[in-house]
Amino acid sequence: MFSKVLIANRGEIARRIIRTCRRMGIATVAVYSDADEKALHVREADEAVRIGEAQVAKSYLNIDAILRAAEQTGAEAIHPGYGLLSENADFARAAAERGIRFIGPSPEAIAAMGSKVAARETVKRAGAPVVPGSEGAVADVEEACRIAAEIGYPVMLKASYGGGGIGMQVVRSEEELRKAFASNSARAKAYFGNGEMFLEKRVERPRHVEIQVLCDGHGHGVYLWERECSIQRRHQKVIEEAPSPFVDEALRRNMGEAALAICRAIRYENAGTLEFLVDEEKNFYFLEMNTRLQVEHPVTEMITGLDLVEWQLRIAAGEPLGFRQDEIAREGHAIECRVYAEDPEKMLPSPGTLTRLVLPEGEGIRNDVGVESGSEITPFYDPMIGKLIVHGRDRAEAIARMQQALDAYVIEGIRSNLPLLRAILASDRFAAGDTTTDFLETWGKR
């Protein structure tokens, strides 16, 4: 096992990784930007290295500064967390070249899933289902219109190198497609350096269900069941749960086996997540793979009793998975709410000073947060300031526990989405498990 690990991330996820390292007797190195000098993750790590200015491009995305920090401190491995450089094949490769272990899959596996067009080909070769679409990037708007007519409207227009919903739009007619094509392509070019676009058939009223996998470096892989993540705004998740109230045993097994087949096709190693759309007839279609730890991994930890960061470290250190598929627990029900610093109605960011933070406590309640009373919530980073996770014997108990926890949660000084979270948990639609990806778009309209 490693004796020292650098965490190339910030906020709640950096703290969460530090926690497991500490339990395993591994020393930790934090990195930080000028905006995070006083952050909790910096204080909690054994060592901390400044890597640049507040803007992510000048600090948390600065590959050279991060690798220099690892070399200076003698860290043997880097945990990238999620977001930032976690799915950057160049970063993984550069670390390996300097003799530092990247805690994640190989650069080749990251690259194979990094382009959605390439990922789709890989998934089809592995025999897993994909949504009907353009089979690769479209040359121009004329080709897009021709293909859309073949697969039938509505279609999804997507950027090949996109993420977070950027460069992505539902179009319901040729007229709409013609209007949307150039603007989305330009946006994708500005954000991701590549304006390549492709088309997919729009699956109506789908659910977003994803499979967590762990694959070791010895050819053994398991799936840690599913997470239901349909409640999203701007294609970012707000509430996740495990198990999914919609998934039955047969679907769970089929999705899990499809996920492992995809992993075998790219010789995947470490923790990963296969995202699928599931339609009302319980057909599932591959969406994308996240080749890293997921924000919502705690719900899986709650029902399996496994520490995913611990297994990421063990796998990266060359250890085999010590258990088989039929030994993995699935106990009770877990729900996660993402707490965002944003206006609950307009869902617009709300930076400022968090003057007071009171976290709920009690049985079955877990808080993963990156802030404390007095923290400055800057506009430089993601609006997610923490995650509230609860576990119950069943879904009803988990919902009741989450409602109590949300009621006890106090945030002052900035606006937060707590009122929205409370309303969702209290809604009949959530109680019924009627969670499709249009849940928030149609919120209050049904």
Next chain:
Amino acid sequence: MATVQANMAGIVLRVLVQPGDRVEAGQDVVMLESMKMEIPIQAEQGGVVAEVLANEGDFVNEGDDLVRLED
């Protein structure tokens, strides 16, 4: 005379107008980025751009003047 102000802290991503431009009420004049989101800032009333007070890449606080308009 009126000024268009930032309604939240952020980084100026793009300035969409230049001095001499006529703008309508409700028109986007500056695109801010805050917490990984693009936030369009609109002119509350119409006018002619007299001065642009923010440059692309600037960090601005809530309430900072971005664009000065003349009737």
